[in-house]
Amino acid sequence: MDPLFVGVIAGLVGLCLGVFGVLAFRVSEQQRALVDDELDEPQLPEGAAEVLSVLGRAFVIVDDIDGVVRASPAAYAYGLVRGHTVVHHQLLNMTARVRRDGVVLEEEFELPRGPLGAGSIIVQVRAAVLGDEYVLLLADDRTEITRTEEIRNDFVANVSHELKTPVGAISLLAEALEDSSDDEVAVRRFAQRMHKEASRLAVLVQDIIELSRLQGANIAQQGTTVDIQHVIADAVDRSKLPAESKNITLVVGGTGTDARVFGDPDLLTTAFRNLIDNAIRYSPENTRVGIGIRSREGLVAVSVTDQGDGISPEDQERVFERFYRVDAARSRATGGTGLGLSIVKHVVTNHGGEVSVWSQPGQGSTFTVRLPEMEDREPAEGAETSGGAPAVGRSVESSAIVHEEGVQA
Missing domain, CATH: 3.30.565.10 (Histidine kinase-like ATPase, C-terminal domain)
Structure with a gap:
């Protein structure tokens, strides 16, 4: 066999081996980088991410130094998280107690909505240990529900107070009317006042009915x-x-x-x-x-x-x-x-x-x-x-x- 031909074949084989070696090295580096990234990526318990995604509540997951590992968009919208930091010290106090005692806590807070302005949000927060090193915070916005309950309670209290006045007046006038049955002038005067209080009561009841009708309109x-x-x-x-x-x-x-x-x-x-x-x-x-x-x-x-x-x-x-x-x-x-x-x-x-x-x-x-x-x-x-x-x-x-x-x- 011609020595020149053998040399060419050997050179081509060597070139192919060199190219293959370089490619294998690069693939190995990429795979190692991916492994390193996965090791650096916080590992949540299996299935936790899927469960949190369907809860429909704002959530924040923090590590052992209270750094935010993961948070839902709602948590940012509520102003609970900014960047990789939990904003409110009340929430950090909860995570510390949960981490220390290993218990599940649930509390309600009124928190500032953001760094500016006087707006606030009322949230019900549940905190629990997640895995070996994380703490999960679940938050539910109860601002509208709480304010509606306050309005309803105030309204009931006000209605009760307003109804007592004419009802009490009618009761007293009825007693006075009964005691003055022989005095025609007094009977007429008390009857007129009773009519006035009854009319006032009727107007008040009608206004309450109107307000009630408005709620469902x-x-x-x-x-x-x-x-x-x-x-x-x-x-x-x-x-x-x-x-x-x-x-x-x-x-x-x-x-x-x-x-x-x-x-x-x-x-x-x-x-x-x-x-x-x-x-x-x-x-x-x-x-x-x-x-x-x-x-x-x-x-x-x-x-x-x-x-x-x-x-x-x-x-x-x-x-x-x-x-x-x-x-x-x-x-x-x-x-x-x-x-x-x-x-x-x-x-x-x-x-x-x-x-x-x-x-x-x-x-x-x-x-x-x-x-x-x-x-x-x-x-x-x-x-x-x-x-x-x-x-x-x-x-x-x-x-x-x-x-x-x-x-x-």
Whole structure:
């Protein structure tokens, strides 16, 4: 065999072996790097990750020095974790106790929502040992549930207190009436007072029923096209009797008499009647209450203006709270329940609007309701948006209230 040919074959074989060796070395390095990464990667107990992914709760896993090994997106959204650090010392105290005692702890905390602002979140946290070196924190957001329970408890307490007053008065008057059966003048006087307390009790019960009805109202599903002019006319008609008893004139005017909104006509009538009755209740005799309607920039604004004593800035911040009264003694004397403006706020909010108050002591008050106006004045039959409701104008934007001189005559 030709020595030259043998040399060429040997060279090619050597080259192939060299290339193969280099490739094998690189593959080995890559595999070793992967093994090293896996060793560095925190190893959770088998199946833990899958279980946590279907729990539906925020979770944080920390190691033996409280470094965050893994955390769910919700844990970051709640502000429990920032980067690789547990933010709140209350949670770190829990992990320390769990790690020390080997027990399962469950506590509820009110924690700051973030580094800025006064927002807070109420979370129920459960902490337990996970594997040999980790501690698991499970967090459930209970902010809305807790606040709803507080509102409900306050409401029940307030209702109980408010009902005791007329019920107790009726009971005492009945006893006095029984003891004065031979005195015709006293019987007549006590009977009149009983009638007044019974009327007040009936109004209070009706307002409570209205609030209860509001809780279950679904405007998006039950609403319809509402002509604001008709609603205001109905509300004014229902308020004529108390206005006439004080010789108060109800004046309706404005530029938006053909405006339409989407909602519940009965609830809107109740809201505006409460505003008008409130204005009548706190207005002196022989004065006027103005009701102005205006349509502009996709919003319908209805303003109710009285000529009463006005409301202080401190009271303006609370007038829409349930059972809050600017002048409790006067409100009870005039038959007020403290629920009227709260009902107004509920109705307006459920219709995607806002209600605001402008007032100065000695210059009366103006309550203004703003609602999104329907874009189509005569929508085609069956024309609906994806939410089941006809299209309406732009969303309500907060703005300052300006006292409308044209309303108050």
